[in-house]
Amino acid sequence: MADLSTTYLGLSLKNPLVASASPLSKKLEGIRRLEDAGVSAVVMYSLFEEQITHESLELDHFLNQGTYTYAESLTHFPEMESYNIGPDKYVELIQSAKQAVSIPIIGSLNGISAGGWVDYARKIQEAGADALELNTYYVVTDDQLTPAELENAFIDLVKEIHSKVHIPLAVKLSPFFTSLPNLARRLVEAGASGLVLFNRFIQPDLDIETLDVVPNLKLSTSEELRLPLRWIAILYGRVQADLALTSGVHTGKDALKAIMAGANVAMTTSEILAKGPAAAGKILSEMQDWMKEYEYDSIQQMRGSMSQKAVAEPAAFERGNYMEALRSYDNRLP
Ligand SMILES: Cc1cc2nc3c(=O)[nH]c(=O)nc-3n(C[C@H](O)[C@H](O)[C@H](O)COP(=O)(O)O)c2cc1C
Known part of the structure; x- marks a missing residue:
């Protein structure tokens, strides 16, 4: 058997397959099933900034009877009472998960502004989480917001969270940055020990009869691997x-x-949502079979073997690849 062990965020993992944030981690039973299926760590579903802010606004509302202080933007969000289980229960679930399973549990905060809500980073740490993932899901719609301002906001947020916790911090990013390598370097300087590539933007559809914007969550396919793979x-x-x-x-x-591209871990959600946690076991045994056939002894041995580390001019390499890809279509013309 090949040695699948790897390290991620200072954690020693028995293999590189991690369950990324999904509804499966909303219940202890789901987390147990993921462990039984063989994943080496579980990222919890996210606690959203809006959930925490909402709770404090609600408290504020009760303290200042008569004043309606809910931010207008919160009206766009799903009913907060029914959205997931709320911040305190989230922390309790991490506590119970830590007692119930022996694989590392990674907490997940989802937000973009620095502020009181990031105190939950410490609570997640106190609950026993082995690391924390910060998801920066944000679609910019303001034409006054410059790329530098947005990036600086992320950097400040990472700095603030990093100053509050000593567990390792990973940042889950979107692919839509002008200079991703520069942002990546700054995030690391601000305190990120890991980068999670990429957030999958869920593109809503339009219902042109009812004039509704329809949330349309489709699970991924292997085709989507290529974007994070390149980066x-x-x-x-x-x-x-x-x-x-x-x-x-x-x-x-x-x-x-x-x-082979250079990841410490590969995360999966869609596959285990579509086929159940046991799909993780199948992925792991396919890895073992392939490594046996091609005579690889360990994951360590193959990590980064197909990265661009040895390429002197990655940007020129990318342009060359692009031109080659366009040219390759010529042969397909009738
Ligand atoms: C139903 C569902 C719920 C998700 N919830 C979260 C979440 O709470 N936090 C988060 O960072 N990512 C969340 N994700 C994103 C996944 O963790 C993952 O990054 C994304 O689905 C891409 O991986 P995949 O192709 O293996 O599905 C969710 C995805 C799905 C499909």
């Missing part, structure tokens, strides 16, 4: 951080590609 390959060896690949990991080969 992991570019960043490997260039940023002093562990790398996690999320989006499009459905098979053993997908996970192995992530490792």
Whole structure:
């Protein structure tokens, strides 16, 4: 049997397959099933900034009877009472999970502004989480907000959270940055030990009969692997951080590609949501089979072997690849 062990955020993991944030971690039973299926760590579903802010606004409302202080923006959010289980229960769930399973549990905060809500980072740490993932899901719609301002806000947030906790911090990013390597370096300097590439933006659809914007959550396919794969390959060896690949990991080969590009871990959600946690076991055994066939002894041995670390001019390499890809279509013309 090949040695699948790896390290991520200073944690020793028995293999590189991690369950990324999903509804499966909303219940202890789901977390147990993920452990039984063989994943080496579980990222909890996210606690959202809006959930925490809402609770404090609600308290404020009761203290200042008669004044209606809910922020207008909160009206766009799902009913907060019914949204997940609330901040305190979230922390309790991490506590119970730590007692129930022996694999590392990674807490997840989802927000973009610095402020009181980040105190939950410490609460998540106190509950026993082994690390914390910060998800910065944000779609910019303000034409006055410059890229630098947005990036600086993320950096400040990472600095603030880093100053509050001593457990390792990973940042889950979107692919839509003008200079991702620069942002990655600054995030690491601000205190991130890991980068999780990428947040999968869920694109809503339009119902042109009812004039509704329809949330349309489709699970990923292996096709989506290529975007994070490219960026992991570019960043490997260039940023002093562990790398996690999320989006499009459905098979053993997908996970192995992530490792060869340079990831410490491959994360999966869609596959285990579609087929159940046991799908994780299948991915792991496919990895073992492939490594046996191609005579790899360990994950360590293959990590980064297909990265761009050895490429002197990655940008020129990327342009060359692009031109080659366009040219390759010529042969397909009738
Ligand atoms: C139903 C569902 C719920 C999710 N909830 C969260 C969440 O709470 N926090 C988070 O950071 N990512 C969340 N994600 C994103 C996943 O963790 C993952 O990054 C994304 O689905 C891409 O991986 P995949 O291709 O393996 O599905 C969710 C995804 C799905 C499908």
